[in-house]
Amino acid sequence: MTNFAVIGNGAVGSVIAHELKSAGKNVRLFGRQEQQIILSLPQQVKLNVTSLVVNQEKFDYIFVAVKATRIAEIKSALNKMCHDHTVIIVCQNGIGQLSQFDMAPSFQAAVYISGEKNGLRVKHFRDKKLVLPDHPLMRQLKQALSDTALVIEISSSQLTIIWYKMLVNLGINTVTALSKNTAQILELSQVRDLVQTLLEEGILIANTHGESFTHEVVDEIMAIYDGYPPEMGTSMYYDMLEGRQLEYDFIQGEFYRLARLYHLTTPVLDTCCTLLSAYQYKKH
Ligand SMILES: NC(=O)c1ccc[n+]([C@@H]2O[C@H](COP(=O)([O-])OP(=O)(O)OC[C@H]3O[C@@H](n4cnc5c(N)ncnc54)[C@H](OP(=O)(O)O)[C@@H]3O)[C@@H](O)[C@H]2O)c1
Missing domain, CATH: 1.10.1040.10 (N-(1-d-carboxylethyl)-l-norvaline Dehydrogenase; domain 2)
Structure with missing residues (x-):
C-alpha cells in the first residue's frame, strides 16, 4: 500500500494528514516530538504526531509542510525517509527553496489551505486545495488522492x-x-x-x-x-x-x-x- 508522510504538524500539514487519514490512506504526521494535537475543522479531531528524528521508515510520497526557514533542520531526516521512487511535495509559500530538496524528485505546491497553529491546537479556516505542476508524477499523485477531500489541481501555468x-x-x-x-x-x-x-x-x-x-x-x-x-x-x-x-x-x-x-x-x-x-x- 502506498505510504505517505507529512512533515510539519502545523496549519497546512495537519489538514493534509487528516484528509489522507480520513480516506483510509497509510499516513504518518511528523513534528518535532511525539504528541497529540487537536485540529478544529470546525469539528475537533485528534491527530497523533510522530517525532521526525526517531523515524526509521521510508515513504512513497512526502509532503513537506514546515516553514521554508526550517528546511535545513529537517534535511537529514528527510534524506533517510526517501527510497528510489519517493516523490516530495513542498507545501510552502515562496520561491527558491526547491533546489534544497535534491534527495528525490521534488515539486512545489501552490497551497490554498488557510489556518493557524497555536500550541497544540490547529484551527482550519478555509480551503483544502493544492495546485501542482503538470508532470506525470503529479498526475499520478492526483489519481492517488482522488478519493480524499483534498482538492488537487494540476496546472500548466502553476x-x-x-x-x-x-x-x-x-x-x-x-x-x-x-x-x-x-x-x-x-x-x-x-x-x-x-x-x-x-x-x-x-x-x-x-x-x-x-x-x-x-x-x-x-x-x-x-x-x-x-x-x-x-x-x-x-x-x-x-x-x-x-x-x-x-x-x-x-x-x-x-x-x-x-x-x-x-x-x-x-x-x-x-x-x-x-x-x-x-x-x-x-x-x-
Ligand atoms: N497557515 C496558512 O494559512 C498558510 C497558507 C498558505 C501557505 N502557507 C505556507 O505553508 C507553509 C507551512 O505553514 P504553516 O502555517 O502550516 O506553518 P506552521 O503552522 O508554523 O507549522 C509548521 C509546523 O512544522 C513544525 N516544525 C518546524 N520545524 C520542525 C522540525 N525541525 N521538525 C519537525 N517539525 C518541525 C512546527 O513545529 P513547532 O510549532 O514546534 O515549531 C509546526 O508544527 C509555510 O511556507 C506557509 O507560508 C501557510
Missing part, C-alpha cells in the same frame, strides 16, 4: 499561480509584519498607497523575470485584501510578534534579489527589505 501568490504575500505580509498590526491598517490611505506601489514594483520584477501580469492585478489583489477581516493577521505578522524567523528570503528577499539581478528601480521594496532583513539581523 508557476504563474505561485508568482501571483508571491505578489499577494508581498503586499499584505510586508505591511502587517513591519507595522505589527493586522489587516485593519489597509483602512489608512497612506498604507494603501504603499501597498499598491509595492505590488507595482513586484509586478515589474515578476514580468521582467518572464511573467506577464497586467496592471489590473494590483486592483485585483487590493480587492482580495479588502475581503480580509480587519482583525486578520498574516503568517509574517505572527512570526514577527513571536520573534520567529520570517520567510523573508523566499518572498520579499526573492523579489529583492531579482530586482538587483535585472537592475530594476524598486525604492519601496528596497526600503521594506532593508527593514525586514534588519529585523532578522543577528537574531536567528
Whole structure:
C-alpha cells in the first residue's frame, strides 16, 4: 500500500494528514516530538504526531509542510525517509527553496489551505486545495488522492499561480509584519498607497523575470485584501510578534534579489527589505 508522510504538524500539514487519514490512506504526521494535537475543522479531531528524528521508515510520497526557514533542520531526516521512487511535495509559500530538496524528485505546491497553529491546537479556516505542476508524477499523485477531500489541481501555468501568490504575500505580509498590526491598517490611505506601489514594483520584477501580469492585478489583489477581516493577521505578522524567523528570503528577499539581478528601480521594496532583513539581523 502506498505510504505517505507529512512533515510539519502545523496549519497546512495537519489538514493534509487528516484528509489522507480520513480516506483510509497509510499516513504518518511528523513534528518535532511525539504528541497529540487537536485540529478544529470546525469539528475537533485528534491527530497523533510522530517525532521526525526517531523515524526509521521510508515513504512513497512526502509532503513537506514546515516553514521554508526550517528546511535545513529537517534535511537529514528527510534524506533517510526517501527510497528510489519517493516523490516530495513542498507545501510552502515562496520561491527558491526547491533546489534544497535534491534527495528525490521534488515539486512545489501552490497551497490554498488557510489556518493557524497555536500550541497544540490547529484551527482550519478555509480551503483544502493544492495546485501542482503538470508532470506525470503529479498526475499520478492526483489519481492517488482522488478519493480524499483534498482538492488537487494540476496546472500548466502553476508557476504563474505561485508568482501571483508571491505578489499577494508581498503586499499584505510586508505591511502587517513591519507595522505589527493586522489587516485593519489597509483602512489608512497612506498604507494603501504603499501597498499598491509595492505590488507595482513586484509586478515589474515578476514580468521582467518572464511573467506577464497586467496592471489590473494590483486592483485585483487590493480587492482580495479588502475581503480580509480587519482583525486578520498574516503568517509574517505572527512570526514577527513571536520573534520567529520570517520567510523573508523566499518572498520579499526573492523579489529583492531579482530586482538587483535585472537592475530594476524598486525604492519601496528596497526600503521594506532593508527593514525586514534588519529585523532578522543577528537574531536567528
Ligand atoms: N497557515 C496558512 O494559512 C498558510 C497558507 C498558505 C501557505 N502557507 C505556507 O505553508 C507553509 C507551512 O505553514 P504553516 O502555517 O502550516 O506553518 P506552521 O503552522 O508554523 O507549522 C509548521 C509546523 O512544522 C513544525 N516544525 C518546524 N520545524 C520542525 C522540525 N525541525 N521538525 C519537525 N517539525 C518541525 C512546527 O513545529 P513547532 O510549532 O514546534 O515549531 C509546526 O508544527 C509555510 O511556507 C506557509 O507560508 C501557510
